Structure formats: structure tokens, C-alpha cells
Amino acid sequence: MKVWMVVIGLGVALLWWRSGDRLPGELLSEYRQGEVGLQRMAGGRCDQERCLTIVVAPWCGSCQQLDPMIIALRAEVEAQGVPVTLVVGMDKLDALKRYADHYERPVLLDPDRRFTKRAKIRAVPYFAVTDRKGKVVESLRGGYHDVAAMRSALGI
Numbered sequence: 001m002k003v004w005m006v007v008i009g010l011g012v013a014l015l016w017w018r019s020g021d022r023l024p025g026e027l028l029s030e031y032r033q034g035e036v037g038l039q040r041m042a043g044g045r046c047d048q049e050r051c052l053t054i055v056v057a058p059w060c061g062s063c064q065q066l067d068p069m070i071i072a073l074r075a076e077v078e079a080q081g082v083p084v085t086l087v088v089g090m091d092k093l094d095a096l097k098r099y100a101d102h103y104e105r106p107v108l109l110d111p112d113r114r115f116t117k118r119a120k121i122r123a124v125p126y127f128a129v130t131d132r133k134g135k136v137v138e139s140l141r142g143g144y145h146d147v148a149a150m151r152s153a154l155g156i
Helices: 002-019 061-079 093-100 114-118 147-154
Strands: 026-032 035-042 051-056 084-089 107-110 126-130 136-141
Touching: 026 093, 026 114, 035 084, 035 107, 051 061, 061 084, 061 147, 084 093, 084 114, 093 107, 107 114, 126 147, 136 147
Parallel strands: 051 084, 084 107
Antiparallel strands: 026 035, 026 107, 051 126, 126 136
């Protein structure tokens, strides 16, 4: 009886340990320089060993201050083969579009907070590195102005 209790306890502990936090997948509209395009997946499974998801909001002063670093970080890690998804959300659609216009590369819009609610993102800027299964292996709320410091903090 004691052996079975230990085995069951270890099984439950293993399942809990392996489950981890996952970034849920959500289809959001892609936006690029005034044009709303097809829907793409934010979060969920990653096609590469690691993916980076960044969430920002127009009203967020820290997001605005970190924009130059976010743009540089995105370019640097994408050049090394790490896919980056930038989600602009937590506001009305017009505000999201205005804010997204200064990004050269496409962003995903989340005006109704579907993604941020499912992912339980309450503070921005938010950075999450996920693995192939969508498990969050590293995350950070807030950030650093230095790209190298951000990469170090996120392990990418």
C-alpha cells in the first residue's frame, strides 16, 4: 500500500512539473503600415526550438520607452532564426493601429484582449520565450533598455 502511494505521489509530481505554463494560441489580425491582413497565430506551439512573443500597449509608458530596444531585439533575434511575434493590444483598435504604425515589421492586433486574457497577461511590456510545445521557458514583465541585457534575461 505504501509503495503504491509513493508511486502515485511521484506520478502526480511529475505531471505537475512537466505541465508548466503554456502560452495559449490565439488567431489575431496581422497589421502592417495601415493595412490589416490575414490572421496569424500568437502564442501556441513554436516551429523552432525557441520563439519570442512580445506584448505591448499604446498607453504603456514603459512600452514606449522600450520601443527602440524592442525593435532592435526583434531584428537581432529574427536574424538568428528565432521567430518573434509582436502583439499590440489592451486598447481600442484605432489606438492599436496608430501605435503599431511605427513598427516596420508586421504586428498582431489584440483589441478585444482575447490573447492577453487567455495568456493571463496583466502587465506590459511582457516578453515570453517558448519552446516547440508552447511552454514558457523564460518570461519577463518590464525590461531593459539594452538588447544584450534583454537577451541575457530571456536566455536567447
